[in-house]
Amino acid sequence: MSRLPLHTLPTFRAVARLDNLRAAAEELHLTHSAVSQQIKLLEEQVGFELFDRRGRRIVLNAAGAALLRAVEPALTQLDEGLRAAAAAVSGTAHRLRVTVLPSFAQRWLLPRMGHWREQHPDIAIELHSSQQVIDLKREGFHAALRQGKGPWRGLEAQCLIDSPSVVLGSPRAARRLQGGDPATLAARLADEPLLGSVSRWETWFALAGVRCRVNPVAAFNDAGMMLQAAEQDLGLTLSRELLAADALREGKLVRLSPLALSDDEFDSYWLAHPPELRDWPPLQALRAWLVAELERSEQQLLNSTNPGTP
Numbered sequence: 001m002s003r004l005p006l007h008t009l010p011t012f013r014a015v016a017r018l019d020n021l022r023a024a025a026e027e028l029h030l031t032h033s034a035v036s037q038q039i040k041l042l043e044e045q046v047g048f049e050l051f052d053r054r055g056r057r058i059v060l061n062a063a064g065a066a067l068l069r070a071v072e073p074a075l076t077q078l079d080e081g082l083r084a085a086a087a088a089v090s091g092t093a094h095r096l097r098v099t100v101l102p103s104f105a106q107r108w109l110l111p112r113m114g115h116w117r118e119q120h121p122d123i124a125i126e127l128h129s130s131q132q133v134i135d136l137k138r139e140g141f142h143a144a145l146r147q148g149k150g151p152w153r154g155l156e157a158q159c160l161i162d163s164p165s166v167v168l169g170s171p172r173a174a175r176r177l178q179g180g181d182p183a184t185l186a187a188r189l190a191d192e193p194l195l196g197s198v199s200r201w202e203t204w205f206a207l208a209g210v211r212c213r214v215n216p217v218a219a220f221n222d223a224g225m226m227l228q229a230a231e232q233d234l235g236l237t238l239s240r241e242l243l244a245a246d247a248l249r250e251g252k253l254v255r256l257s258p259l260a261l262s263d264d265e266f267d268s269y270w271l272a273h274p275p276e277l278r279d280w281p282p283l284q285a286l287r288a289w290l291v292a293e294l295e296r297s298e299q300q301l302l303n304s305t306n307p308g309t310p
Contacts, residue, residue: 005045008038009071012050015039016060016068017275018154027154029138079276094282099128099136100145103224104269107243109145112293119289123282131221136274143273143283152272160290161269163242163298164260167204170233174254185257186210193217193235195226200238200261208259227253245297 014024015035025035039058043049050064060068100109105127116125128134128141136144136155150157167189169177177188186208194201194216201214217235220226227244230237231252238261247253271290277283 004071005038005041008042009075011035011038012042012064013068013072013075014154015051015058016064019057019059021058023153027137076276076279094123095126096123096143096282096286097126097128097141098143098145098286099130099134099139099141101131101147101269102129103222103227103243104145104147105129106224107227107247108245108297111246115293116289120285123285125286136272142277142280143271143286146270146272147268148270149268150270150272154274155272156275156278157270157272158287159268160271160294161240161242163240164262165200165204165238166241166260167236167256168227168230168239168241168244168248168253169236169256170231171251171254172233173236174256177256186259187212189236189256190214195229195235195237196220196239204238204259204261207261208257241301242294242297245301249300 011024011028011030014027015021018024018027021035021039022032024030025032028035039051043051046067048063050061050067051058052061053059109127113125133146133152134141134144136142144155145160146152146157150159169192173192177185177192186205187210190205190210190212194214195218196216197219198214198216201216205212205214218229220229223239223243226237227239227247229235230239231247236256241248241255241260244253248255271287273283
């Protein structure tokens with residue numbers, strides 16, 4: 001048998017995973033024709049078909065599955081070798097490149113990076129803050145902390161934050177609302193200046209059984225900015241409690257109502273990464289650390305906040 005054309009194997013792996021030439025072409029940043037030609041070349045070299053063609057779908061057959069099992073470990077080892085070489089050039093044993101939302105970076109991640117360095121001094125993290133969805137492979141990132149509903153094509157993703165969205169305000173706002181009838185608290189909140197999305201507030205007030213016209217005084221494209229505006233008493237915000245965990249613990253913000261919106265109503269936070277990095281030790285370390293730190297934050301919230309009315 002002729003030698004395998006090695007340059008076709010990453011393409012073979014992508015097509016096998018996605019069952020679609022066009023989707024594989026998009027992931028690999030190749031043309032549809034180039035992907036098709038590489039699969040044809042590989043099949044010609046091995047002497048038999050690796051896929052069954054079913055209309056627009058291309059499905060791995062038994063021979064293709066056997067070949068994939070054989071080459072997948074080698075491809076994974078090559079991927080790890082390239083990362084190790086890049087790390088050697090940069091002067092660190094391991095370097096994780098992660099793209100993250102600015103709000104999550106500012107309000108939650110950065111204050112905890114000291115814990116990361118204590119636990120993983122040999123793994124450097126390079127953070128890229130952006131609200132744009134970055135193509136991880138094209139831009140050379142190992143992982144992304146994303147907000148959305150998923151899934152993302154070509155990536156594996158784990159939901160990280162299941163924190164509800166709650167009404168938050170400054171201590172001054174809490175004092176203004178003290179002493180009233182708890183039964184009418186939601187209606188009184190409608191008279192306060194509100195920050196953020198009309199639709200989110202409408203959902204919250206509907207859940208509270210209050211009919212009112214929602215007209216926020218300001219809207220933001222970044223949750224961190226909105227929380228900062230609430231701390232400065234510019235208005236009340238409806239934000240994820242965990243994102244405001246430090247401000248709640250430090251008394252800069254106060255939860256103003258026990259009523260909360262679950263993340264089922266809105267987008268959650270996810271750790272997304274290419275599937276071939278699933279077992280890469282630095283990524284496994286990051287995943288485990290994030291889960292542990294999030295659990296710690298949730299416990300601190302339970303210990304330090306009163307979910308009752310102000």
